[in-house]
Structure formats: C-alpha cells, structure tokens
Amino acid sequence: MKLAVIEGDGIGKEVIPAALQVLDCFSLPFEKIPVEVGYGRWEKTGQAISNEDIATLKECDCILFGAVTTPPDPNYKSVLLTIRKELDLYANIRPIHPIKGIKGINESNDFDILIVRENTEGMYSGIEEVGEEVAFTKRIVTKRCSMRIAEIACKFAKKHNQKLTIVHKSNVLKSDSLFLNTCRQVADSMGVEHNDMLVDAMAYDMIRSPQKYGVVVATNLFGDILSDLGAVLVGSIGLVPSANIGKNQALFEPVHGSAPDIAGQGIANPIAAILSVKMLLDWIGEEDAARQVELAVENTILKGITTPDLGGTATTQELTHEIVKTLCSNI
Ligand code: ATP
Numbered sequence: 470m471k472l473a474v475i476e477g478d479g480i481g482k483e484v485i486p487a488a489l490q491v492l493d494c495f496s497l498p499f500e501k502i503p504v505e506v507g508y509g510r511w512e513k514t515g516q517a518i519s520n521e522d523i524a525t526l527k528e529c530d531c532i533l534f535g536a537v538t539t540p541p542d543p544n545y546k547s548v549l550l551t552i553r554k555e556l557d558l559y560a561n562i563r564p565i566h567p568i569k570g571i572k573g574i575n576e577s578n579d580f581d582i583l584i585v586r587e588n589t590e591g592m593y594s595g596i597e598e599v600g601e602e603v604a605f606t607k608r609i610v611t612k613r614c615s616m617r618i619a620e621i622a623c624k625f626a627k628k629h630n631q632k633l634t635i636v637h638k639s640n641v642l643k644s645d646s647l648f649l650n651t652c653r654q655v656a657d658s659m660g661v662e663h664n665d666m667l668v669d670a671m672a673y674d675m676i677r678s679p680q681k682y683g684v685v686v687a688t689n690l691f692g693d694i695l696s697d698l699g700a701v702l703v704g705s706i707g708l709v710p711s712a713n714i715g716k717n718q719a720l721f722e723p724v725h726g727s728a729p730d731i732a733g734q735g736i737a738n739p740i741a742a743i744l745s746v747k748m749l750l751d752w753i754g755e756e757d758a759a760r761q762v763e764l765a766v767e768n769t770i771l772k773g774i775t776t777p778d779l780g781g782t783a784t785t786q787e788l789t790h791e792i793v794k795t796l797c798s799n800i
Pocket residue numbers: 480484536537538539706707708724725726727728729730731736737738739741778
C-alpha cells in the first residue's frame with residue numbers, strides 16, 4: 470500500500486514525524502513516499518506543488534498530511550485546495566469527539582459529533598474576481614456534489630445509529646435550497662432520521678447543547694467554520710483530526726494549520742496528527758489498531774502528560790514517546 474507523506478510547513482514538520490512513530494508501531498505493509506509541497510517549497514523554487522507531485526499523489530492509496538502555510542499573496546494558490554480538487558477528495562470528515570481526561574468548554578463530555586463537510590465546491594469554488602472597487606467569489610452548489618456528500622453523511626449516521634442534521638442558510642442564500650432539499654431527499658431514501666438548522670443558530674446551539682447532535686452535514690465554508698468551533702468543545706484545536714475521502718483515495722490531516730506562532734519550539738500538540746493516523750487505520754480496515762491508538766492517547770492523557778495548549782509542560786516528542794510506549798505495551 471502506497472502512503473504519501475507530506476509534512477508541509479510550520480508544525481507540520483513536527484507533528485507528522487510524531488504521527489509516523491505511532492504508525493510504525495504496527496507492522497503494516499506501507500511504502501512511504503515523502504512529497505515536499507507547501508510554502509517552504511514555493512520560497513525555494515517558486516512552485517508550491519507541481520503536476521508531477523499531483524501525479525505521484527494520484528498513484529498513492531492514501532496521504533498523511535501535516536499543514537501548509539498560505540501566505541496573503543494573490544499569486545499563491547492553496548496547496549490543500551489543489552490536492553482536494555485534483556484528487557476529488559469530496560468528503561471532509563471531522564469528528565468532534567471528547568477525549569477522556571480533557572474537559573472542553575462544556576461541563577459534560579457526553580457528546581459525539583461528526584462533521585461531514587462538502588469539500589469541492591461552495592465558497593471554495595475558486596471562481597473569484599478581485600477589483601479595486603468590487604470583489605466577488607462565486608458560490609457553487611450542485612445536485613451531484615450535494616447528493617454524494619449527503620450519501621456519505623447518511624452512511625455514517627446509519628453506522629453510528631445517529632441522527633443527521635443538515636446545516637444551511639437557505640433563508641438568505643438561494644443556492645442552499647438545492648443543498649437542503651437534496652440532503653433531505655437522500656436522507657429520506659436511505660431511511661435516516663434528519664432535521665435541519667440555520668448555520669448561525671447551529672453555531673450557538675452546538676456549543677450550548679452538543680449532545681443534541683450526531684452527524685452534521687454542511688457545505689464547504691460552513692463545515693470549515695463549525696469544525697474549528699467544535700474544537701473548543703474538545704479542548705484544543707491540537708486534538709482534532711480529519712479525513713478527506715474520495716472514491717478510491719483518502720488524505721488524513723489534523724484540522725489545525727501550520728501554527729507559525731509556535732513552530733520550531735517543539736511544543737505543538739501531536740494528538741490531532743496521531744488521531745489522523747487512527748482515522749487512516751480505520752479507513753484501511755485496521756479497526757483494532759485504530760482503537761489501540763485511541764486508547765494509548767487516552768491513557769497517556771489520563772497520566773497527566775500534556776502539551777502547553779492543554780496546560781501541561783510536555784514537549785511534542787515527550788508526549789509522542791509516552792503514547793508510543795503505552796501503545797507498544799498493549800500490542
Ligand atoms: P495557518 O495559516 O497555517 O492556518 P494559523 O496560525 O492561522 O495557521 P492554526 O495553525 O490552526 O492557524 O493555529 C491557530 C492557533 O492554534 C494558533 O495560536 C496555534 O498556535 C494554535 N495551534 C494550532 N495547532 C496547534 C497544535 N497542534 N498544538 C498547539 N497549538 C496549536
């Protein structure tokens with residue numbers, strides 16, 4: 470099985486080596502292929518990602534991705550958006566799942582939310598024009614992409630026996646009526662219980678009463694914002710993993726970015742990247758291994774070993790070492 474490894478920029482270079490130490494605890498037949506893309510590469514060569522890189526990624530079964538810095542330069546095209554589009558990784562899956570031993574913003578940890586974000590269109594269509602007086606971005610919603618994201622969201626809802634919440638703003642954005650109606654039709658045809666929420670009301674209620682939600686399906690921008698918001702329920706953005714799933718391929722990455730403010734200090738929380746490896750293991754059908762990773766993370770945190778974002782003093786490497794030690798003693 471071919472696994473492309475992209476560390477990227479900033480703390481991507483710290484959390485991906487940590488995640489690989491965890492993956493290496495299992496004797497799985499991965500051929501690891503390092504691929505250098507991102508802002509660092511752009512500074513060196515003037516190109517953040519090439520057609521050859523895309524071809525290499527297309528040949529891989531899955532990708533482990535750290536983070537890339539996107540500078541405010543109009544000539545710089547987002548690497549991650551390029552990869553998602555080129556590989557048609559249409560479903561961005563972001564679990565907002567509490568971790569034992571860590572308290573988020575709420576008193577109770579009795580929630581389990583899965584955000585399913587449409588990953589290829591919406592506000593991230595890339596169709597934009599920036600003028601002196603007027604700038605616009607075209608928001609695209611298609612029936613085909615709404616259907617396929619609704620289908621995968623309904624599959625998760627069925628698998629975990631959860632309700633589906635469709636997030637939209639169709640009272641103002643007419644394009645969202647197509648998204649809402651398509652999701653409703655798919656949920657009805659797949660026999661999945663569903664409701665819908667306006668995105669602003671959802672942002673408020675998800676923090677107030679997270680236990681009311683299960684699988685949440687949303688268009689690209691709304692899903693992006695809600696999942697960062699969801700990180701405060703879990704306790705830190707350094708804890709939230711994600712998967713970008715296509716027809717035959719998938720990319721796994723922490724939800725956080727390259728965190729230039731803490732990069733190079735060795736204090737980044739590696740757990741989001743390590744739990745991205747857990748999602749990768751689930752995706753390839755290694756469910757026992759995935760569970761072991763989750764348990765090792767939980768047991769390490771219960772010992773009180775955490776990085777500064779959670780109030781601890783452990784370095785990235787110390788926390789990783791402890792997780793690997795716990796994992797190795799259990800396998
Ligand atoms: P980018 O431009 O790459 O998105 P950013 O700084 O805008 O970077 P994030 O990287 O998501 O966005 O960082 C947001 C905040 O969360 C920063 O203060 C950062 O230090 C913190 N942060 C992000 N990831 C982690 C992590 N793994 N461990 C600790 N703190 C983190």
